[in-house]
Amino acid sequence: MTAIKMELQGNGFTLRNWQLTDAPALQKHADNVNIALCLLDRFPSPYTLANAGFFINLKINENPATNFPIVIDGEVCGVVGIDNFGEDEPLIGYWLSEQYWGKGIVTGAVILFTDYALKILGISQLNAHVSGRNMASMRVLQKAGYIKAEVLKDNLFLRGELLDKHVYTHIAQKTITKQKV
Template sequence: MGTELKGNGFVIRGWKKGDQISLQKHADNPKISMYLLDRFPSPYTMEAASWWVDRLFDQPEPLLNFAITIGDKVIGGIGLEPREDVYRKTALLGYWLSEELWGKGIITEAVKLVTAYAFEKLDIIRIQAGVLSKNPASMRVLEKAEYVKEGISRNAVIKNGEVMDEHVYAMLKKG
């Protein structure tokens, strides 16, 4: 089996066939998609879940996109998107978690685990995350994971017809 990162009561692993059922169940929530990029579907249909799993179930190592699981059921996702050109040593971080598990420290621990994995396995020196201004819970996740807020890009995003600021967080590779 490929990479597995073990958290406290959960496992972060690559995607596999069959994940689409629990993925669709937990991702189909407007409170989750509300602060994610528009490419995260809402409603999150079974077709969208199947497309995602089909696209990622055989990722090469090192992995860039992970399922967060409990009892082998998907309860969230976390991934890295390497940038290009002059930004090629930076990856963007994104994540989501089932609403029923919010506030339990799972996503903070997942961010820490994936960050450590990324700095060890990928040729990067920086991981960056952007958080929409109306999502203070995600800002707290990154702060607890020791990411540093570097600034605020004002009026940088439009989500559901509303203009918002983007708070930029980053972690730099040590050493």
């Protein structure tokens, strides 16, 4: 089954479906130790062209799409998506090329993707796990409307270091209407 074409416009970026031609840009921007230090160990470092091609091939025909490239000026510069879609705890994950850090782009991408996940995918609650050393990601989540639910001490092993796991959550707003009796 072919994936439904998606394109979501943000301020200075686009979220869209994956394309096979995205591999070189994905590899270029993902191959950064500062990005890898903030992500789970399954994120390869160094990040090769083969890693990029493998990842894109996993995601390109997803239907519904649960993962999008963050595209800036026509080039893939990051990723936002869900792990564990259809399971008890769907987790949002994201990263952005270091050259775009501090510009509000990843916050905008998280807001846009969260809205998509809650409204289009029908997810009622989306969570995020952030290492204790990633204060910037915590600020992104807070700006995107996520609330810190808990801190689990020494619960996350990343790149050889045991860290606190900060758990954030975003719950879909339910509209309550008054009925006349």
